[in-house]
Structure formats: structure tokens, C-alpha cells
Amino acid sequence: MNKAPAASKIRTPLLIAMAVFLVIVMPVLNVAGVIEDFTLNVWGKYLCYAIMAVSIDLLWGYTGLLCLGQALFFTLGGYMMGMHLMLMIGKLGSYNSDLPDFLVFLGHTKLPAIWQPFYSFPFAMLMVFLVPGILALIFGFLAFRSRIKGVYFSILTQALTYAAALLFFRNELLMGGNNGFTDFRTLLGANLREAPTQRILYIVSAILLVAVVAGCKWLTSTRFGLIQRAIRDSENRVLFSGYATANFKLFIFVLCAMIAAAAGALYVPQVGIINPGEMTTERSLEAVVWVALGGRGTLVGPVLGAVSVNALKSWATRAYPDMWLLILGGSFVLVVMFMPKGIIGIPAQVRALIAKMKNRGANSRQPVTTKQDAEVTEP
Amino acid sequence: MSCGSLIRKVLMVAGIGAFVFASQKAAAQEETVRSKIAAAIVMPDEEGRIAVVLDLKKNPSPEIVGWLDKWKEGLIFMYEAEDGSIVPVLMGDKIEGTRKIAIRKLSDDAPVVDGTGNQVGVTKFELDLADTSSSLRKAMREVSDLAALADPDVEKRIKAIENSSVGQRQDKLPGLLELQKIETNSKANKALEQAIAIINLRSDDKAKRLAAAEFLGNRGSLPAFDLLKTIALESKKSGDKEMEKAALLAVSRIEMHISRINAAGTLFRGVSSGSVLLVVAIGLAITFGLMGIINMAHGEFIAVGAYTTYVVQNVFASGLRLSPFGQSFEIPGLGLTGTGMSLYFVVALPLSFLVAALVGLLLERSVIQFLYRRPLESLLATWGVSLVMQQLFRLTFGPNNVQVSSPLWLSGNWTVNDVVFGWNRLFVIGFALLIIVATWLVLNKTSLGLLIRSVMQNRNMAACMGVRTERVNMLTFSFGCGLAGLAGAFLSQISNVGPSLGQNYIVDAFMTVVVGGVGNILGTVISALGIGMADQSLQQYLGNPVIGKILVLFGIILFLQWRPQGLFVTRSRSLD
Known part of the structure; x- marks a missing residue:
């Protein structure tokens, strides 16, 4: 049943064209004044979401691990970046203190030791990858070692996210509690509130997205990617063939946590706020919706899904605020039931349908072979 | 002079x-x-x-x-009568047709009349208050x-006895001793003994002081705890070794008593919060545990039950106006009060089961039945359903919490040996027991239960034996949803009812089922009680509910290392 991923049908030149459009054409149009600064900023946000979606797809679509904790890793990355940005505010905060406002508010007079090294940008960047990576390593090691898989893995990651969100809502953690971090000013000396800085952040997001997609495309085409898909389709067979599936899964889990964290770190300076509300399971599930809608098991699908669902959300929450959740929930149910391959899969589904009709027209007795293909075979 | x-x-x-x-x-x-x-x-x-x-x-x-x-x-005013004498009066009702208020004499409740026999009316600020000095x-x-x-009322009398010992004033003693002679109620007598001993702690007679300290220590008297500590300190300063020793001994005895009370209280709270978990998770143990359907909308079925209770309550009272999708309609009410009203819960309970089961049936027929072989997809689809349902609640009942009144008797409590048992917590435990017994009976003593178990054990084999598995699936799923509805009716009595009611419980409910071992009701019972107990003891120990909860969640993750399939494993030779 090992079919080639649908992504291979999208030709590489098309991908390159999309990359060029996102990385070069959009910013140029912005400089020329065709695209507004606000629109570009919103797209930067979408692209960060898209990076997270690709990480979910690599886990779910390619390895069969439905992780409901990607929002946690995304937010953790964002928090690490946020800590650096908070310190860069300096004395410009409302208390005119070197400390971040919320620490002054909590009655601190000295910067806690944990915060100290975050003055350094390289250190903060390192932490963006290390903190979520190590968390994923520990959790993944424990989970995969005891062969927790399928829905159990989903439920456990959900619990992990829930616990972490509860923790981050506390003031004692010294991470801003409820309100999180906001009111950022500068990043590497550049004013975050100016259009050129935001444009550069957009370009960096676009480049990261292209790099992640390209990297994943390469990874999934290697032998490693083959084993990955084999684990998805039948883990036991892979295990019995002598592969330590737990190690493969652990590697991919940590990698995806880091990808999501990088997206989060880019997301924060563009949106200007990070709080524990981003960390909830609903966020993770929403991101899974993007992947499902766009088409999992492909690399372009998640990007398409993330951008289109979020664009739809931006429009619908303004035009029909009451209806948005009905639209999102309803479309999700429909996609899961009738479009297991998402938007990307529509042409194939239509082709299969046409073939079926033709078949029936030609010879009604011939068994329908396409039906089995359409069924997703997953443990 | x-x-x-x-x-x-x-x-x-x-x-x-x-x-x-x-x-x-x-x-x-x-x-x-x-x-x-x-x-x-x-x-x-x-x-x-x-x-x-x-x-x-x-x-x-x-x-x-x-x-x-x-x-x-x-509330007592001074009225100057026509003859110049001062009469203390109370404010009465408004006099018809005027803005004045009638007054009544304090002495005999007779209305105050003027010379011609007309009722006297006053305006609000016309009269002086009857003043009091310190x-x-x-x-x-x-x-x-x-x-x-x-006071003839025992509760009030005991309260008064307890109050009289505050301040340890010796002049209160004769009154209490007097009362002790005639008091017949045993509770009041105990309170009297304690109050007298507390006052005796400040007695001039040293023997009495020592006796009082010993008595209070043996009794484990909570109100005397701080007083005895103070006395121990004072005796140390004044060099009264004997008294200090007696006071310290009493303090340590009371401390032991307190720790026993706390342990008992924690145990009780643990059992009751475990029961809440159990009630919430039992429906999930059926749909997830027995059927393998990950119903993320389980929480919303709980909310369906809670809202059904809300509607029933309003139908019993004065009716309800709902306006979903901008269309307003009204449900007429029966206008009941008193006993009729307090019976609403008896009606709401089966109705919430039925409504939730019906919605569950709809969901099974429209969505779930296509996803039996794709558990991950069922997780996602039901999450979509949960979003839709939450929004429907918001549109129908408004985004805020609605008011569900719980019967008065739920707010009382029952004190045994200084341990307080709240009625609502006892109700929780009783309800959980009821649900467990009912579920067990359905699964083990009815033909439906037999079919359910056979299909869950081996679907293909059951189908070969002529069991209509589709139908059994449908009934099982709606049974599980009905149980969630019952949980909702129950939660409406002890917590807020709002659109996100279910979201607060869903993670806990899943954890309970996973820890208990999928497909095992007994495992769910044990894990619910265990998690409830761990949660409450950590809260008690750390004094911080959130950190306790986080620790419990991490504890569960570690527990699954040791027993990846939960407490009770359903053994089978099949390889997932």
C-alpha cells in the first residue's frame, strides 16, 4: 500500500516559483507600495503558522504521530525569543526600570538568574532550539520507550500541553503569568515598530519556510523518510525487521519540536505579544486542522492549509464573528470524513471519481478498485 | 459642688x-x-x-x-407625642395615598394616633434615632x-456558649455554670465544658488552670489551640514550669487532633473529587474504553446535560426565552414554587440522559459510524463537532454562565468530631455510586450489555454469530453520551454552567480512562479515586491547587511508563 506521496505530483519548478513569489516578489511589491505593510505583516504571521503546520505534517502525515503539543513547542520558542525582547526594552518600560515591567510589578528588584543570559541574542537563539528540544527529548524518550502510540500519544501530548499552560499561567514562574510578554521595542537594534524591520522579519519567515519545506522534502526522500513512512503504515513490521523505531520517532519528534519553536520565535516579534493562551490544546488542534485541510502526507498541503484557514479566519471573525467556529468545526468534520487528503487531494479524488464513472459505464460488473485506494490505512 | x-x-x-x-x-x-x-x-x-x-x-x-x-x-426612633412625652416607635408600612410612613409604639405594637384618632405619619428623616453610647x-x-x-434553639445556644468563652472573662463563668446545671442536650453540654475550661485557663486558682489545660488537650479543642500556645509562652516567661509543661502537652495533643482532622478531611475531599472525575469519565470509559472512539466532544455532551437541567428548571419556574440565530422563542413555564420546584431535579436527571443520548445517536449516525476504523480521524472529527456544539450553546444560551439553582439542602454540612462533611460532597459520592452501579447493571445484567460486551471483545466474531454490530455500536455510543449527560445534570448542581463547561473536564476525563486501562470500568473507578486523592493531598500539602494539578499530570505520564496500558490490561494476542 505504499503509495508515492501526492506532493511528488507537484513539480519542483512550481515549488520554486512559489518560493520566489513568497521570498522576493511579495517584499518587492510591498516596497513598491502595492501590498500594504499590514498585509505583509499578516502574511508573515501566516508563514510562521505554515512552518508549524509543516512540522505537524512531518509528525502526523509522514510518521503517524498525531502530536497535540506542537503549540506548546511553538509557544516555548516564542517565549525564549520574548525573554530576549523583554530585556531589550530596557528602561523604556512604564516603570523606567531595567527589569521587565511585570517583574517590577511582582516586586522584584534584581533580575532573576535565569533571565540574565538572555541579554545575549545568540544565547536566546540557542535556547529557542534547546528548551523545546530537550523537553521533546525527555517526553519523547519516555513515551516511545514504553511504546505509547496512536491515540494514547495524542492524549498524553494533550495533557503535557495542558499542564504546561497551567504552569505558564502562574506568576511564580516569572514568565509574565496571564499577560505573558508584550510591548517589545527593538530586536538587534532595529525598531520593531517600523515597516522595514517587519519586512525583514517577513523575509526571514519566508526563507525559513522555504528551507524547512525543502529540508523536509529532502529528508522524506531519503532512506530515513522511507522508514518513517513504514513506521506510519505498520510499525510492528518495521520493528520486527530490526529497526529501533523508538529512535527514529524520537529523532523526528525532537526535530519537529525545534522547527515549531523556530516558527514561534519568528512569530513573536511580528505579532508583538506572547501569552499562555497560545499554548492551549485548542491551538494545537487548530494547527492540526490546517494540516488536515491542506492535505497531510504532502509538504505543500500544510502550507496551503495554514495560509488559507488563517486568511479565512481573519475574514470570517470580522464578517461573521458568531459563525466562525461553526464554519471551522463544520468544515473540519467534512474534510475528515470526505476529503482524507485535503485540498491537495481533490484533483486525485475527482480523477478517481471520473474513472469510477467511466468504469461503471464501460463494464458495470468489473470490481471497483479505486475504493480501497481511497481508504486510509492507518493503525 | x-x-x-x-x-x-x-x-x-x-x-x-x-x-x-x-x-x-x-x-x-x-x-x-x-x-x-x-x-x-x-x-x-x-x-x-x-x-x-x-x-x-x-x-x-x-x-x-x-x-x-x-x-x-x-431601627428604633423617638417620637414626640402631642402631650410632650417621648414615645419610642418603630417604622411601619407606608400610609396609602401619602408619602408618609405609619409608626407603631415599641412598647405594645399599637399604632400611634394623634388626638383625633388619626394615624400619625412621618417622613423618613423627621424622627431622631434612639441613640446608644459605647x-x-x-x-x-x-x-x-x-x-x-x-435560647431554646440548640444550635443558637451552642453558638452563644462558644462565643461566651471568647476573651476568657471570669465574670462569664457563673452564667455558664448555672446553665450547666440545667442543660440536657449532650452537644450543648460538651460546648459548655469546653467554654468553662477555656475560661478557667485564666482562673486565679492554679489547680483549676492545670486541670483546664489537661481537659482541653484531651478534648483536642480547636478554639483553645492559640490560647494554650500563648499561655505556654507566658508561663515560660514567668518561670511557671508546671503550667508551661501542661500547656505544651495540651498543645501537642491538639496538634495531633488537627492533623487527624486534616487527614480525614483530605481523604473525604479526595474521594469526592475522585467521584466527580468518575462521573465525568464513566461515559468516556464506554465510548473510548469499550468502543475505541476518541470522543473529543464528550465534554460538550456533559454541557448538553447541564443545559437540559437548566431548561427543565426554568420550565418548572417561570419559563425561558431563547434567541438562537436571531430568532426568539419562548418556552412557557409551569410557575411552580416550593416542593414542586424542588422536584425539578428528579425530572431533569432522566431527561438530561435522554437528550444527551439522542444527540449522541445523531452524531453516531452522521459522523462516527464512518470512522470506526480510523481512531485518529475520529478524534479530529469529534473535535470539530465539539467546536460546533460549543458555538451552538453560545448562540442559544448566551456566552455567559447560566444560573442553575441547587437545592438548599446541598449547602449544609455535617460535622463529626470536628471533621466537616459538606452535603454537596456527600451528594457527589452518592451520585457516583449510583451511576457506577447502574452502569454495571446495564453492562452485566441486561441483554444489551451482553451484546455490547460481545461486540467490544470481538466484533467480527459477534457479527458472525448474528449480532447486528452496527446497531450495538449505535446504542453503545448513545449510552456513553447519555452518561455524559447525567454527569452534566450533576455538575450543574455543584459548578457553573456555561458553553465551555465540558472543556474544563475533558483532559481529566481522558487521563482517568487512560490510567484506568482502556476497556475496563473497574480500572476507571480506581484511577478516578486515585487521581482525586492524589490531587487533593498534593493540594493540601503544597497549598497550591495548580501546582498540585501539574504534578498529578506529570505523575500520570510517569505512571504510564511503568504501566503503558493503564492499571488493568485487557490481554489479547492481537497485535494492534
Whole structure:
């Protein structure tokens, strides 16, 4: 049943064209004044979401691990970046203190030791990858070692996210509690509130997205990617063939946590706020919706899904605020039931349908072979 | 002697004279508490007033407390009658057609009339209050305390006994000893012994002090705890070794008693919060545990039950106006009160089960039945359903919490040996027991239960034997959803009902089922009680509910390392 991923049908030149459009054409149009600064900023946000979606797809679509904790890793990355940005505010905060406002508010007079090294940008960047990576390593090691898989893995990651969100809502953690971090000013000396800085952040997001997609495309085409898909389709067979599936899964889990964290770190300076509300399971599930809608098991699908669902959300929450959740929930149910391959899969589904009709027209007795293909075979 | 003080003295004598005269007159026309207090109020001077108030001590009755309180709170007014005499009055009803308020005499509740027999009306700020001074209030408190000790209501009397020991004043002792002679209620007697001992801690007689300390220590008296600590410190300063030792011994005994109370309280709270988990998770144990359907909308089925209870309550009361999608319609109410109203829960319980089961049936037919072989997809699809349902609640019932009144008897509590058992927590435990027994009966004693178990054990084999598995699936799923509805009806009595009610419980419910071992009701029971207990003891120990909860969640993750399939493993040879 090992079919080639649908992504291979999208030709590489098309991908390159999309990359060029996102990385070069959009910013140029912005400089020329065709695209507004606000629109570009919103797209930067979408692209960060898209990076997270690709990480979910690599886990779910390619390895069969439905992780409901990607929002946690995304937010953790964002928090690490946020800590650096908070310190860069300096004395410009409302208390005119070197400390971040919320620490002054909590009655601190000295910067806690944990915060100290975050003055350094390289250190903060390192932490963006290390903190979520190590968390994923520990959790993944424990989970995969005891062969927790399928829905159990989903439920456990959900619990992990829930616990972490509860923790981050506390003031004692010294991470801003409820309100999180906001009111950022500068990043590497550049004013975050100016259009050129935001444009550069957009370009960096676009480049990261292209790099992640390209990297994943390469990874999934290697032998490693083959084993990955084999684990998805039948883990036991892979295990019995002598592969330590737990190690493969652990590697991919940590990698995806880091990808999501990088997206989060880019997301924060563009949106200007990070709080524990981003960390909830609903966020993770929403991101899974993007992947499902766009088409999992492909690399372009998640990007398409993330951008289109979020664009739809931006429009619908303004035009029909009451209806948005009905639209999102309803479309999700429909996609899961009738479009297991998402938007990307529509042409194939239509082709299969046409073939079926033709078949029936030609010879009604011939068994329908396409039906089995359409069924997703997953443990 | 100055002229002023002479005049005061004369006035005072006249006052006492008036008092004697007034009280004789009142005695002639049957002396009531009201008339005595009225007489006290019209006393021209402070000493007179205090004397009359203290005089009430001779014949303490609970009625005194109420009237003295009214006086203290400024609800008694001074009305100057046409003949110039001052009459203490109470404000009555409004007089029809005027803006004035009728007044009634304090002494005999008769309406105040003027010379022509018309009712006298006053405006609000026309009359002066009957004032009280601080020394008068002190006398009043003394009388009130004593009168409260004579209260025929045992609860109130015990309260009064407990209050009388506050401050450890020796002058309270005779009253208490007096009461001890006639008191027959055992609870009140215990309270009396304790109050007397507490006061005796400050006795001049050292032997009494020592005896009191020992008594209080043996009793494990909570109110004496801080007092004994103070006494231990004081005795240490004054070098009274014997007293210090006795006090310290008593303190350590009370501490032991306190830790026992805390342990019992934690145990009780653990069982009750475990029961909440159990009630919430039992439906999930059926749909997830037995059927393998990850129903992320389980929480919303709980909310369906809660909202059904809300609607039933309003139908019993004055009706309900709903406006989903901008279309307003009204459900008429029965307008019941009293007993009829308090029965609404009995009706709401089966209805919430039925409504939730019906919605579950709909969901199974429309979505779930296509996803039996794709558990991950069922997780996602039901999450979509949960979003839609939450939004529908918001649109129908509004985004805020709705008011579901719980019966009064749920708010009381039951104290045994200083451990407080809240009725609502006892109700929780009883309800959980009921649900477990009912579920067990359905699964093990009915033909539906037999079919359910057979399909869950081996779907193909059951189908071969002629079991209509599709139908059994449908019924099982709606049974699980119905149980969630019951949980909702139950939660509506102890927590807020709002659109996101279910979201608060869903993670806990999943954890409970996973830890218990999928497909095993007994495992769910044990894990719910275990998680509830761990949660409450950590809360008690750390004094921080959130950190406790986080620790429990991490504990569960570690537990699954040790037993990846939960407490009870359903063994099978199949390889997932």
C-alpha cells in the first residue's frame, strides 16, 4: 500500500516559483507600495503558522504521530525569543526600570538568574532550539520507550500541553503569568515598530519556510523518510525487521519540536505579544486542522492549509464573528470524513471519481478498485 | 459642688424615680420585654438606661437579643407625642395615598394616633434615632450574651456558649455554670465544658488552670489551640514550669487532633473529587474504553446535560426565552414554587440522559459510524463537532454562565468530631455510586450489555454469530453520551454552567480512562479515586491547587511508563 506521496505530483519548478513569489516578489511589491505593510505583516504571521503546520505534517502525515503539543513547542520558542525582547526594552518600560515591567510589578528588584543570559541574542537563539528540544527529548524518550502510540500519544501530548499552560499561567514562574510578554521595542537594534524591520522579519519567515519545506522534502526522500513512512503504515513490521523505531520517532519528534519553536520565535516579534493562551490544546488542534485541510502526507498541503484557514479566519471573525467556529468545526468534520487528503487531494479524488464513472459505464460488473485506494490505512 | 453637677444629680434622681414609676406601671399591665426596652429608651440619662438594660438579665429570654439589636442598629426612633412625652416607635408600612410612613409604639405594637384618632405619619428623616453610647452597648452585649444562652434553639445556644468563652472573662463563668446545671442536650453540654475550661485557663486558682489545660488537650479543642500556645509562652516567661509543661502537652495533643482532622478531611475531599472525575469519565470509559472512539466532544455532551437541567428548571419556574440565530422563542413555564420546584431535579436527571443520548445517536449516525476504523480521524472529527456544539450553546444560551439553582439542602454540612462533611460532597459520592452501579447493571445484567460486551471483545466474531454490530455500536455510543449527560445534570448542581463547561473536564476525563486501562470500568473507578486523592493531598500539602494539578499530570505520564496500558490490561494476542 505504499503509495508515492501526492506532493511528488507537484513539480519542483512550481515549488520554486512559489518560493520566489513568497521570498522576493511579495517584499518587492510591498516596497513598491502595492501590498500594504499590514498585509505583509499578516502574511508573515501566516508563514510562521505554515512552518508549524509543516512540522505537524512531518509528525502526523509522514510518521503517524498525531502530536497535540506542537503549540506548546511553538509557544516555548516564542517565549525564549520574548525573554530576549523583554530585556531589550530596557528602561523604556512604564516603570523606567531595567527589569521587565511585570517583574517590577511582582516586586522584584534584581533580575532573576535565569533571565540574565538572555541579554545575549545568540544565547536566546540557542535556547529557542534547546528548551523545546530537550523537553521533546525527555517526553519523547519516555513515551516511545514504553511504546505509547496512536491515540494514547495524542492524549498524553494533550495533557503535557495542558499542564504546561497551567504552569505558564502562574506568576511564580516569572514568565509574565496571564499577560505573558508584550510591548517589545527593538530586536538587534532595529525598531520593531517600523515597516522595514517587519519586512525583514517577513523575509526571514519566508526563507525559513522555504528551507524547512525543502529540508523536509529532502529528508522524506531519503532512506530515513522511507522508514518513517513504514513506521506510519505498520510499525510492528518495521520493528520486527530490526529497526529501533523508538529512535527514529524520537529523532523526528525532537526535530519537529525545534522547527515549531523556530516558527514561534519568528512569530513573536511580528505579532508583538506572547501569552499562555497560545499554548492551549485548542491551538494545537487548530494547527492540526490546517494540516488536515491542506492535505497531510504532502509538504505543500500544510502550507496551503495554514495560509488559507488563517486568511479565512481573519475574514470570517470580522464578517461573521458568531459563525466562525461553526464554519471551522463544520468544515473540519467534512474534510475528515470526505476529503482524507485535503485540498491537495481533490484533483486525485475527482480523477478517481471520473474513472469510477467511466468504469461503471464501460463494464458495470468489473470490481471497483479505486475504493480501497481511497481508504486510509492507518493503525 | 458646681451648679451644673447639682442639676445633673437632681435630674438623675428624677430619672430613677421615673424609672421606678414606669416599671411599676408596666408591671401592672403585664411587663413585656418590649415595654421594658421602651422604658429603658425613654430614660433621660445614661446610668438609668444601663440600669434598666442590665435589669433584663434577671429574666433572660431569646427575644431580648432581637430587640436590643434593633436598638443598636438604629431601627428604633423617638417620637414626640402631642402631650410632650417621648414615645419610642418603630417604622411601619407606608400610609396609602401619602408619602408618609405609619409608626407603631415599641412598647405594645399599637399604632400611634394623634388626638383625633388619626394615624400619625412621618417622613423618613423627621424622627431622631434612639441613640446608644459605647458603655450602653457594652451592657447590651452582656445582656444579649446571657439571653442567647437561654435560647431554646440548640444550635443558637451552642453558638452563644462558644462565643461566651471568647476573651476568657471570669465574670462569664457563673452564667455558664448555672446553665450547666440545667442543660440536657449532650452537644450543648460538651460546648459548655469546653467554654468553662477555656475560661478557667485564666482562673486565679492554679489547680483549676492545670486541670483546664489537661481537659482541653484531651478534648483536642480547636478554639483553645492559640490560647494554650500563648499561655505556654507566658508561663515560660514567668518561670511557671508546671503550667508551661501542661500547656505544651495540651498543645501537642491538639496538634495531633488537627492533623487527624486534616487527614480525614483530605481523604473525604479526595474521594469526592475522585467521584466527580468518575462521573465525568464513566461515559468516556464506554465510548473510548469499550468502543475505541476518541470522543473529543464528550465534554460538550456533559454541557448538553447541564443545559437540559437548566431548561427543565426554568420550565418548572417561570419559563425561558431563547434567541438562537436571531430568532426568539419562548418556552412557557409551569410557575411552580416550593416542593414542586424542588422536584425539578428528579425530572431533569432522566431527561438530561435522554437528550444527551439522542444527540449522541445523531452524531453516531452522521459522523462516527464512518470512522470506526480510523481512531485518529475520529478524534479530529469529534473535535470539530465539539467546536460546533460549543458555538451552538453560545448562540442559544448566551456566552455567559447560566444560573442553575441547587437545592438548599446541598449547602449544609455535617460535622463529626470536628471533621466537616459538606452535603454537596456527600451528594457527589452518592451520585457516583449510583451511576457506577447502574452502569454495571446495564453492562452485566441486561441483554444489551451482553451484546455490547460481545461486540467490544470481538466484533467480527459477534457479527458472525448474528449480532447486528452496527446497531450495538449505535446504542453503545448513545449510552456513553447519555452518561455524559447525567454527569452534566450533576455538575450543574455543584459548578457553573456555561458553553465551555465540558472543556474544563475533558483532559481529566481522558487521563482517568487512560490510567484506568482502556476497556475496563473497574480500572476507571480506581484511577478516578486515585487521581482525586492524589490531587487533593498534593493540594493540601503544597497549598497550591495548580501546582498540585501539574504534578498529578506529570505523575500520570510517569505512571504510564511503568504501566503503558493503564492499571488493568485487557490481554489479547492481537497485535494492534
